[in-house]
Amino acid sequence: MQTNVVQISAPDVLEYKSVELPALGPQDVLILQHAIGVNYLDVFFRNGTFPVNAYPAPVGVEAAGIIEQVGAEVKHFKAGDRVAYYGPFGAYAEKRILHEKELFSLPDDITFDQAAAVMVKGLTAHMLLKSSHPVKAGELVLIHAMTGGVGSILSAWARSLGATVIGTVGSAAKKTLALQRGYERVIDLQTEEMTDKVDVVYDGTGRDTFYKSLELLKPGGSAVLYGWPSGMPELDHHWMEERHIHFVTAVLNNYPAYQDKSGTALNEVFDLIRKGVIDLHPLVYDLADAARAHKDLESRKTTGSIILKRLHA
The missing domain is CATH 3.90.180.10 (Medium-chain alcohol dehydrogenases, catalytic domain)
Structure with missing residues (x-):
């Protein structure tokens, strides 16, 4: 069947x-x-x-x-x-x-x-954290839809690397869930706004969040767009260049670790499960x-x- x-x-x-x-x-x-x-x-x-x-x-x-x-x-x-x-x-x-x-x-x-x-979500997080913008300890990281499939893995992995994670969610219930998982900085987009300046934003939502994301980046920060269920945003490349923003459109199918179907790249993801980083x-x-x-x-x-x-x- x-x-x-x-x-x-x-x-x-x-x-x-x-x-x-x-x-x-x-x-x-x-x-x-x-x-x-x-x-x-x-x-x-x-x-x-x-x-x-x-x-x-x-x-x-x-x-x-x-x-x-x-x-x-x-x-x-x-x-x-x-x-x-x-x-x-x-x-x-x-x-x-x-x-x-x-x-x-x-x-x-x-x-x-x-x-x-x-597998797919973990390799997406691998691509975002290791290639699109290699996260460093101490960085301030904005992750949209942090309780989603990719977002939950991405948030946990970034935190394990020493980054401070700020996450957005779409409801009070999802904010409560994120707080229960130990994240101290969670923004409910239905009722709250964010003003912090961040080093990198990982945006898998698209048009609904991307423009605000750019405003929250520090000069020289990284904007990583890896999904657009709300629609592909129109990009002002000139504006981003003036602010020295490093813009990346992350496409999993083009990522070498994904193209290798032997499962080798998943060893790191599986180790995070074994260690309890990814629950x-x-x-x-x-x-x-x-x-x-x-x-x-x-x-x-x-x-x-x-x-x-x-x-x-």
Whole structure:
């Protein structure tokens, strides 16, 4: 069973239906997927912001599970192996056939739920903190949507590097959650404004927050734009150059650590889980209820990572 997109539109176009899997190729593996990651990228493919070749089409780019069957020429895996992957389009499915080169072995101490919740989001945080603007101890860092999927990982990781994190949220309830996690400087954008000057802003929201973000940067600071669900902001490059602002549009698909599908770059992310720096409590939806997961994500009802699992037979 898998969840398909049948047309470009709202979440309710996601349909859960049976399809016949193709024959297993000589270097393919059949995976029983135990946990599937949900990312805002999936919304963009579902609603037509990013086109696909044809509809209906499955969405999703990351999952973790157990190999059920291997092709005759598979060299690196066997039935029963725990594996994970990110990148190949079409992860919203109970079972999936992939070429063995798309998979990596999942460490025994990382659960399927943790892997599905952290791979794409963790690599996004890796890109932002290590490449887009390498955070230094003592810096003042502004992170929008700090209780979101990427934001929660990004905030925890930046704090562990010695930065002072200022986070924005969209409700009083999310502010309470962030305060409970030990963040002392949390701004509820519905009722509060921020005036602090910061060294770097990580903005995964877009038009709704980006212009104010630029005003809060110190001269010579960094503005990192890595997502725009509220719309792509119009950029005044001349104004930014006058203020010596270092502007970065961070695109995960172009990041070398993401392009390496061996899972090597995830070792650092997994270590943060082991040390308790990243404390994952993903929201779990039934795979058959993917439409509700998308609806809740788009309406900003969710916090942290979202995963899909087959909860009911």
